[in-house]
Structure formats: C-alpha cells, structure tokens
Amino acid sequence: MNPRIKGVAVAAVLAVMAVMPYVLDPYRLDLLSGGLAYGLMAASLAFLVGHGGLPSLGHAAFLGVGAYAAGLTAKHLTANALGQLLVAIAAGVVFALLTGWFAVRTKGFFFLMFTLAIGEIAVQAATRSTRVTGGDNGLSGIPKAELFGLDAVVPYVAAFYWWALAVVALGFGALVLLRNSPLGRAVAGARENEARMAALGYHVTGVRLAAVVIAGAVCAAGGALVEQKDTFVAPTHLEIGVSVLLLVMVLLGGRDSLAGPLVAGVALIVLRAVTSTALGDKWLLVEGALFVICVYLLPGGLQGLWRRRAQAA
Amino acid sequence: MRYAVLALLLLSASACGGGAMQGAQDDSTVKIGAIISQTGVYSALGDDMEAAMRLYLTEKGDKLGGKRAELITADDAGNPETGQQKAKQLTLENKVDVITGLIASPVAVAVAKEAAAQKTPVVIANAGADALGGPGVFRVSYTNYMHGYAAGKYAAEAYGKDGAVLMGADYSAGTETLKGFADGFAKAGGAAPIKQILTPFGKTQNFQPYLSQIPAEAKFLYVFYAGGEAITFAKNFKQFGYDQKVKLLTCQNITDEDVLQAIGADAEGITSVGLYSPALDNAENAAFVSKWKAKTGKNPSVVALQSWDAMQLIDKAVAAGGDLSEALAKVGDITSPRGTFKLDADKHNPVQNWYARTYEGGANKVIATIPPDPAS
Amino acid sequence: MNLLVTAFDGIAFGALLFVLAVGLTMIFGLLDVLNLAHGALYMAGGYLALLIIGEAPVSLAVFIGVALLAVVAGLVLGGGLSAAIRPLRGRGHLDQALLTMGLAILLSEFLLQSVDRGFHSLAAPIGLDGSIAGSYPAYRVAVIVAGLAIAGATFWVFEKTRAGALVRAAVDDPEMLAATGVNVRRVRLGVVLAGCALAVFAGVLGGPLLNLRAGLDTEVLVLALIVIVVGGLASIRGAALGALLIGQVQTLGVALVPELAAYLLFAVMAAVLLWRPAGLFGRTA
Numbered sequence: 001m002n003p004r005i006k007g008v009a010v011a012a013v014l015a016v017m018a019v020m021p022y023v024l025d026p027y028r029l030d031l032l033s034g035g036l037a038y039g040l041m042a043a044s045l046a047f048l049v050g051h052g053g054l055p056s057l058g059h060a061a062f063l064g065v066g067a068y069a070a071g072l073t074a075k076h077l078t079a080n081a082l083g084q085l086l087v088a089i090a091a092g093v094v095f096a097l098l099t100g101w102f103a104v105r106t107k108g109f110f111f112l113m114f115t116l117a118i119g120e121i122a123v124q125a126a127t128r129s130t131r132v133t134g135g136d137n138g139l140s141g142i143p144k145a146e147l148f149g150l151d152a153v154v155p156y157v158a159a160f161y162w163w164a165l166a167v168v169a170l171g172f173g174a175l176v177l178l179r180n181s182p183l184g185r186a187v188a189g190a191r192e193n194e195a196r197m198a199a200l201g202y203h204v205t206g207v208r209l210a211a212v213v214i215a216g217a218v219c220a221a222g223g224a225l226v227e228q229k230d231t232f233v234a235p236t237h238l239e240i241g242v243s244v245l246l247l248v249m250v251l252l253g254g255r256d257s258l259a260g261p262l263v264a265g266v267a268l269i270v271l272r273a274v275t276s277t278a279l280g281d282k283w284l285l286v287e288g289a290l291f292v293i294c295v296y297l298l299p300g301g302l303q304g305l306w307r308r309r310a311q312a313a
Numbered sequence: 314m315r316y317a318v319l320a321l322l323l324l325s326a327s328a329c330g331g332g333a334m335q336g337a338q339d340d341s342t343v344k345i346g347a348i349i350s351q352t353g354v355y356s357a358l359g360d361d362m363e364a365a366m367r368l369y370l371t372e373k374g375d376k377l378g379g380k381r382a383e384l385i386t387a388d389d390a391g392n393p394e395t396g397q398q399k400a401k402q403l404t405l406e407n408k409v410d411v412i413t414g415l416i417a418s419p420v421a422v423a424v425a426k427e428a429a430a431q432k433t434p435v436v437i438a439n440a441g442a443d444a445l446g447g448p449g450v451f452r453v454s455y456t457n458y459m460h461g462y463a464a465g466k467y468a469a470e471a472y473g474k475d476g477a478v479l480m481g482a483d484y485s486a487g488t489e490t491l492k493g494f495a496d497g498f499a500k501a502g503g504a505a506p507i508k509q510i511l512t513p514f515g516k517t518q519n520f521q522p523y524l525s526q527i528p529a530e531a532k533f534l535y536v537f538y539a540g541g542e543a544i545t546f547a548k549n550f551k552q553f554g555y556d557q558k559v560k561l562l563t564c565q566n567i568t569d570e571d572v573l574q575a576i577g578a579d580a581e582g583i584t585s586v587g588l589y590s591p592a593l594d595n596a597e598n599a600a601f602v603s604k605w606k607a608k609t610g611k612n613p614s615v616v617a618l619q620s621w622d623a624m625q626l627i628d629k630a631v632a633a634g635g636d637l638s639e640a641l642a643k644v645g646d647i648t649s650p651r652g653t654f655k656l657d658a659d660k661h662n663p664v665q666n667w668y669a670r671t672y673e674g675g676a677n678k679v680i681a682t683i684p685p686d687p688a689s
Numbered sequence: 690m691n692l693l694v695t696a697f698d699g700i701a702f703g704a705l706l707f708v709l710a711v712g713l714t715m716i717f718g719l720l721d722v723l724n725l726a727h728g729a730l731y732m733a734g735g736y737l738a739l740l741i742i743g744e745a746p747v748s749l750a751v752f753i754g755v756a757l758l759a760v761v762a763g764l765v766l767g768g769g770l771s772a773a774i775r776p777l778r779g780r781g782h783l784d785q786a787l788l789t790m791g792l793a794i795l796l797s798e799f800l801l802q803s804v805d806r807g808f809h810s811l812a813a814p815i816g817l818d819g820s821i822a823g824s825y826p827a828y829r830v831a832v833i834v835a836g837l838a839i840a841g842a843t844f845w846v847f848e849k850t851r852a853g854a855l856v857r858a859a860v861d862d863p864e865m866l867a868a869t870g871v872n873v874r875r876v877r878l879g880v881v882l883a884g885c886a887l888a889v890f891a892g893v894l895g896g897p898l899l900n901l902r903a904g905l906d907t908e909v910l911v912l913a914l915i916v917i918v919v920g921g922l923a924s925i926r927g928a929a930l931g932a933l934l935i936g937q938v939q940t941l942g943v944a945l946v947p948e949l950a951a952y953l954l955f956a957v958m959a960a961v962l963l964w965r966p967a968g969l970f971g972r973t974a
Contacts, residue, residue: 136419138423140422247786
C-alpha cells in the first residue's frame with residue numbers, strides 16, 4: 001500500500017477513534033477502551049508469534065504482571081496513571097527476562113507448552129500470594145488513576161478512553177518501529193533461518209529473548225490499562241482462557257501483521273459483549289463457529305483479506 | 314481498516330438499539346439485574362439461581378412490592394472482569410434499580426465495587442466472601458466465616474473438644490470457612506485443630522493423597538468442598554474406606570442438591586452443617602419445596618433457596634418505598650423457607666439459624682439447630 | 690502403607706491418562722496435527738454414557754456395551770475431524786489449533802446444551818462399585834486392567850501387525866511408503882479414527898473418576914498435552930511411560946510435597962521441556 005495513503009488512513013482512523021467519546025454512551029466507551037487494551041496485547045502477541053515465530057500460550061501472564069504491578073503501584077506508590085504504566089512495563093520486562101531466558105531455549109510446539117506452563121504457574125502464584133495480590137478474590141481497594149487533570153474537565157470514562165487510546169497508539173507504534181528496525185529484522189531472520197543467522201554471527205537466543213521482552217513489555221502496558229479501567233485485578237486475568245483468547249485474536253487478525261490482530265482484538269471483545277447480551281449462554285457457540293469459519297474462509301486472517309483485496313485492486 | 318469500521322458500527326448499532334428501547338425512566342417498573350454464571354465452571358448453579366428468581370416472580374404475578382418487575386439476566390462466565398463489565402452494562406445501559414445474583418466471590422467483589430461506583434444496591438444471592446458487605450451491599454446467603462463457625466460450635470458438642478482435622482480447597486472460600494470453624498470450635502471450648510490440609514483449588518482430581526495425610530490421632534474431620542470437588546471428595550472418602558477411620562462433618566455444599574445425584578450412594582450418612590434443608594418443617598418451606606419440585610422434579614438446592622430469598626428481600630424493600638438502598642437496610646425479619654432471619658445492621662449479612670443435617674434415604678434430615686450467637 | 694496405596698492409585702490414574710493420551714500423540718506424531726478437540730472427545734464419551742445410562746449403577750455388561758457404543762461414536766467423530774482437517778494440510782500447527790479449538794467449543798457446548806450444565810458423574814458398574822478390603826475402590830483396579838489391555842493391544846498392533854508397520858512407515862517416510870503403492874491417506878485416516886475412538890472410550894472409562902461438567906474438556910486436554918510432552922511425541926511407549934509418570938506426580942508427588950502440589954505438574958513439564966524436549970522416552974528427531 002502506498003505509504004502516503006497508509007499515513008492518511010492511519011490519521012483518519014485515529015481521528016475517528018478520538019471522537020468516540022462524543023458518539024458512544026459511557027458503557028460502550030468503556031467497552032471500547034477495554035477492546036483497545038486487548039487489541040494492543042494481541043498485537044504484542046502477534047509480534048512474538050508471527051514476527052518472532054514463537055507461538056505462546058502463556059501471554060496472559062504478562063497481562064497479569066502489568067495489571068498487578070499497576071494496581072499495587074496505585075495502592076501504595078502513586079496515583080499518577082503514567083507512573084503506574086511505567087512500573088507495569090518495567091515489571092513486564094523483568095518477568096520477560098526471567099521466564100524468557102528459559103523459554104527461548106525451546107522451539108515451536110515445545111515453546112508453546114513451556115509458555116503454557118509459565119502461564120499456569122503464574123496463575124497459581126497470583127492465587128496463593130494472598131497478602132500481596134489479594135488471592136483469588138483479587139486485588140481490591142485500588143484507587144482510580146489520576147489522568148493529568150483531564151478528568152476534572154471531562155467525565156472520567158472519556159478521559160480514560162483518550163488515555164487508553166494514546167497508550168495503545170504509542171504502544172502499537174513502538175511495535176511497528178521495532179519490527180522494522182534492525183533488531184526486528186534480526187528477529188524475523190531468526191524465525192526464518194536460525195542456522196544462517198547463527199552463521200552470520202547473531203546470537204539467536206538473545207535475539208529471541210529480545211522479542212519476548214518487547215512483546216512482554218507491550219502486553220504489560222495493556223495489562224496496566226485493563227487494571228486502570230476496572231480498578232480491579234484477579235488471578236482470572238492470567239488464566240489459560242485469556243492466553244487462548246489473545247492467540248485467537250492473532251490468528252483471526254493475521255499472524256503476519258500487527259494491525260490485523262489489533263483490529264481483531266477490539267472486534268472480538270465487542271463481539272463477545274454483544275453476543276452474550278443477545279444470546280445468553282449461547283455466545284460460546286457463536287465463537288466456536290466463528291473460529292471454524294475463519295480458518296476456512298480467512299486463511300490469512302483479516303490481514304490476508306486486506307492483502308488479497310489490495311492485490312486484486 | 315474496513316473491519317475496524319465494522320467493529321465500531323457493530324458497537325454503535327447496538328448502542329442505537331439499546332437507546333431506542335430505553336425511553337424515559339419508568340417509575341412504575343422495578344428493574345432487577347441478575348448477574349449469573351450461565352457459562353463457565355459455576356454454570357451448574359446459575360440455572361438454579363435463575364429458575365428460583367423466575368419462579369418467585371411468577372408466583373407474584375411478575376410484581377415486586379406492587380410494581381411491575383423486570384428481571385434482566387447477564388452471564389458473568391465465572392469471570393470477575395466479565396462480571397464487572399455486565400454490572401456496568403446493567404447499571405449504565407439497562408438502568409437497573411438493583412443488582413443481584415452473584416455466585417462466585419471474585420465476581421461478587423468486582424461487581425459490588427462497580428455497583429457502589431454506580432450507586433446501585435447489590436443483593437448477594439450466593440457469594441460467601443467475608444470481605445463483602447457494608448453500605449449498599451446486602452447478602453441473603455451466608456459468609457464463609459459463619460458457615461464454618463456454626464459447624465465448629467456444633468462439632469464441639471457432637472464430636473468432642475479435640476482431635477479435629479480440617480481439610481478444604483486452597484482458595485478464599487476454603488480458608489475462610491476453615492478459619493470460621495476453628496474459631497467456632499474454640500468458642501465452644503474446643504482445642505486448636507491438630508492439622509489443616511489444603512488442596513489445590515480446582516486442580517484436584519483425586520483426594521486419596523491428601524486423605525492419607527490425616528494423622529492417626531484424628532477424631533473427626535471437617536471439610537469444605539463445593540461443586541465438582543465436593544463430588545470427588547465424597548466418593549473418594551467412602552471408596553477409600555476413610556468413613557471407617559474417622560468421623561466426618563462437612564460443609565453444606567457436599568450434600569447439596571446440585572451434587573447429590575452425582576455422588577450417589579456414597580452420600581448416605583454424611584452429616585453436614587448448613588443454613589437450609591429441604592426437610593425443614595415449616596409452612597414456608599413446605600410451600601417452597603412443593604413449588605420447586607413441581608417445576609424441576611428435584612428438591613431445592615441452597616442456591617435456589619437463597620435466590621428465592623433475594624427476591625423476597627427486594628420485594629419487601631420495594632414495597633416499603635423510598636430509596637431502595639435505605640429500604641433494603643430497613644427490612645426486618647424475613648420469613649424464609651429456612652426459618653426466619655434478618656440482616657445485621659452493620660454489614661447486612663444474614664443472622665440466621667444453622668442446621669446440622671444427616672443425609673439418609675434421600676433427604677437431609679435435620680438433627681440439630683445451631684442458633685446464632687446472641688448479639689454482643 | 691498409605692504411600693503404597695497412593696502409588697497404586699497413581700497407576701490407576703496413569704492408566705486412564707494413557708488411554709486418553711495415546712490417541713493424541715499418534716495423531717500429532719503421524720499427521721503432525723495438534724488436535725485440541727481431544728478433550729472434547731473425552732467429554733463426549735462421558736456425556737454420551739450419561740445420556741444412555743444416567744447416574745445410577747448398571748451391570749458390567751451394559752457398561753461395556755455403552756463403552757463400545759462410545760467407540761463407534763468416536764469413529765464417527767474421528768471421520769468428521771479427519772474431513773475437517775484435510776483442507777488444512779500444510780497450513781501449520783496454529784491454524785489446526787484454531788480449527789480444532791473451534792470444533793472443541795462447538796462439541797462441548799453442544800453436549801452441555803443437550804444435557805444440562807449441572808455436575809454429573811457416572812456410577813461404577815455393579816460388581817465394581819465396592820472397595821477391596823474396604824479401602825481401595827474396585828473400579829480403579831478395573832481401570833488399570835483396561836489400561837493394560839489397551840496398552841498391550843496398541844503395542845501389539847503397532848509392533849507386530851502389518852497395519853502397525855504401515856503406520857510406523859508413514860511416520861518415518863511417507864513418500865517412500867506411497868511409492869510402494871500404499872494409500873498413505875488411508876493410513877492417516879485409520880490413525881485419526883483410532884485416536885478419536887480411544888479418546889471417547891477414555892471418557893466412558895473415566896466417567897466414574899472425573900466429574901462431568903463444563904470445563905472438563907479443557908482440563909483433560911491440558912493433562913493429555915502434558916503427558917505427551919513429558920513422555921515424548923509419536924510414541925506409544927512414550928505415552929505409556931509419560932502417563933504413568935504424570936499419574937504418580939498427581940498422586941505420590943502431591944502426597945510427598947503437599948506445599949508444592951499446585952505447581953508440581955507444570956514444573957515437571959517445564960523441566961522436561963528444558964532438559965529433554967523430545968520427551969523422556971521420545972524419539973529424538
């Protein structure tokens with residue numbers, strides 16, 4: 001796609017998103033904020049899975065790490081939203097280094113299972129550290145994040161929406177920049193041909209670890225947003241179901257893209273809310289059918305569809 | 314990009330649909346938002362909860378406190394994040410007057426927080442977390458602490474004052490109930506339990522390795538398990554012969570209707586302490602049980618009973634008029650199938666009788682009543 | 690003495706895990722398909738039995754009859770699965786994961802909608818519903834016997850029959866096998882059918898042990914994945930030894946180190962993945 005058209009398209013999307021508080025009611029705005037956060041996390045997973053070739057079933061652990069870090073910061077350190085976000089990202093980096101160092105020594109299906117193990121262990125740790133995390137009843141009593149005085153001018157839900165939009169836009173931008181950077185290209189190289197990269201002198205495990213850290217840090221940022229939106233975190237935020245949901249968002253969006261999973265993430269969160277309200281306990285059937293249909297009809301996910309239309313045009 | 318727009322259109326479309334149907338705030342209708350687990354691990358109880366609420370409404374001609382009543386259910390999928398989102402939807406979009414339901418404690422905690430922010434009262438129909446309760450939150454079920462406490466008091470009389478071993482699932486419901494038991498036991502003169510065995514919550518398919526940790530000096534065992542774990546525990550306890558080795562006292566969930574059929578013959582003879590039994594002898598209960606049996610063919614579970622009482626509480630409060638939160642706090646005695654009970658003034662938790670029951674021949678026969686401690 | 694009972698019980702649990710996991714490992718090893726619907730197939734077995742015999746104990750003959758019926762259902766479902774996967778050949782694990790996950794959700798939700806969302810359990814058949822010496826459930830001994838029989842049968846088929854030789858050849862070198870005139874597609878189909886039938890059968894076998902409820906499919910799938918990772922992919926011996934080991938971790942392991950009980954299973958899997966990724970008894974690629 002012509003870069004200028006792409007730039008205009010991005011600007012247009014941002015403009016549309018920015019005026020949402022004037023269009024949507026508080027409940028839907030809040031839902032969209034959540035959708036954006038999950039979209040960012042899906043994009044971060046796409047960076048790891050698609051770009052890095054490292055399929056992870058434990059990505060929700062970073063959501064949890066970011067969310068708990070932000071929540072604990074809000075309770076004990078600072079009410080400033082940015083401060084909480086930065087602590088969350090730092091926590092994500094540390095967690096990525098600690099677990100990723102081991103994880104990148106496995107590949108493919110084994111990496112998938114290893115990350116599953118990390119995710120499950122993280123859930124247990126969150127559930128059992130009752131004094132720190134509040135245990136299975138979650139972390140409560142978290143004060144609302146302060147949004148730079150913006151919440152004095154507009155309703156909190158709108159101020160928060162703009163904050164979330166900014167974080168997601170910046171986080172997504174960071175992923176794109178990193179993907180196109182030399183490091184990003186090294187990550188892709190390690191995915192494509194490990195032996196050749198090693199022969200060229202790249203430290204393949206190190207490059208992979210960098211991919212994990214980037215994906216983890218951005219996901220932790222998304223987790224912080226989730227916590228700030230709800231002022232609540234529980235071990236259920238790290239459950240395998242959430243990791244699976246993120247992976248599904250990546251696959252539905254197109255794993256070779258970052259924008260596709262972002263859109264798929266927003267869409268899936270919205271879809272879940274809509275089908276649950278409309279169909280009660282049948283919403284799961286809709287989701288299952290959606291997965292099956294998408295596998296057959298959208299082999300490259302949303303991104304594949306865009307690409308085909310662009311080529312046809 | 315097209316699909317981003319599609320997602321947003323979907324969002325706005327559902328906004329328009331909701332908005333068009335909203336109309337002006339209708340004062341002659343009372344709207345109740347029930348957050349129930351329709352999918353997920355607690356969905357077994359969700360069906361009972363919804364059925365009991367709808368049964369009550371049908372009995373009252375779809376009216377509560379004289380006003381037309383509308384019950385809107387929402388699925389929390391057993392997940393507090395989803396529950397909180399539904400609470401937002403029910404309060405902001407559907408503009409419900411009160412939120413009820415709430416099976417799992419983490420969901421209840423998240424929902425209570427959201428409801429408080431939206432200034433909507435909450436009537437908890439199941440969740441037992443000790444931390445819940447306070448202004449705007451009303452509970453017609455129980456607290457985990459009191460659940461264990463009553464059993465502890467009873468055990469000191471019935472099983473002796475020493476040799477107690479506690480066992481339960483390692484999550485807040487388990488630990489809070491066991492703590493309550495230890496306190497109640499001590500209050501009635503019992504010694505500290507000689508061992509406490511905690512099992513990983515939701516991940517235990519087999520209790521034999523844990524049962525084998527019961528010390529030889531144990532006189533009796535008090536356990537807390539609910540749902541699937543209750544079934545597995547009851548079967549394991551009997552099949553591995555522990556019923557011959559140590560006396561068993563359980564929480565109410567192990568001989569509750571929702572698990573009894575699955576446990577089958579292994580439930581015979583189990584003594585438990587609970588807030589209700591379908592075999593309770595009072596007029597209110599006779600009517601309730603016969604209505605429930607007519608509808609479902611089974612005895613009512615404790616979740617069904619609690620949900621029924623939740624509707625009763627809301628009914629009385631709406632009838633009293635005025636601000637619903639204040640009215641809920643002022644409802645005095647409630648004539649429930651479990652007996653008469655009321656909510657305490659402070660945290661609005663039930664002050665109620667507990668019953669020791671033994672499951673024999675298909676019924677939970679009441680063998681003792683444990684009254685609440687006198688108000689201090 | 691107590692520990693001996695626990696260890697023995699671990700063998701019973703391991704036996705069930707073997708019947709469940711052997712199909713998964715063969716399908717993965719031969720077709721290179723990650724069948725995330727395996728847990729849902731197990732669940733289908735249990736719920737099918739529930740629909741037919743309910744929760745009351747029945748005679749052993751009836752129980753076995755139901756189990757055989759489940760096998761037939763498994764063959765049918767396996768055929769469906771095979772047909773569903775065929776268009777995805779060559780598209781990689783993640784696409785297969787998405788498809789089989791979608792199918793798993795559809796199957797398990799269909800089961801729950803057909804029966805109900807309540808808790809259920811199968812009763813052990815009459816004659817096996819008592820306890821040996823009052824302290825060990827007779828049914829679990831039957832599970833061990835069943836597991837041994839199936840292990841023996843699969844091993845015999847795999848090692849000693851032509852069909853087994855074809856399967857082994859198809860794993861090792863499908864092109865060569867096709868060159869000899871064998872219809873490799875049919876071999877693959879056979880493995881899928883057998884694997885699915887075993888999973889559904891395991892669901893009946895495990896009905897009296899693991900409760901039937903929402904979420905059973907995920908719980909069982911994770912267990913099966915752990916078994917094949919630990920034991921080694923595409924190997925019946927790996928599935929057997931992996932299942933035995935995991936069975937012991939969940940019983941003896943938990944009894945010996947109760948404080949770490951919640952972490953034990955995944956810690957073991959993580960350790961195996963780091964030190965012996967091919968599995969403890971798997972074929973190193």
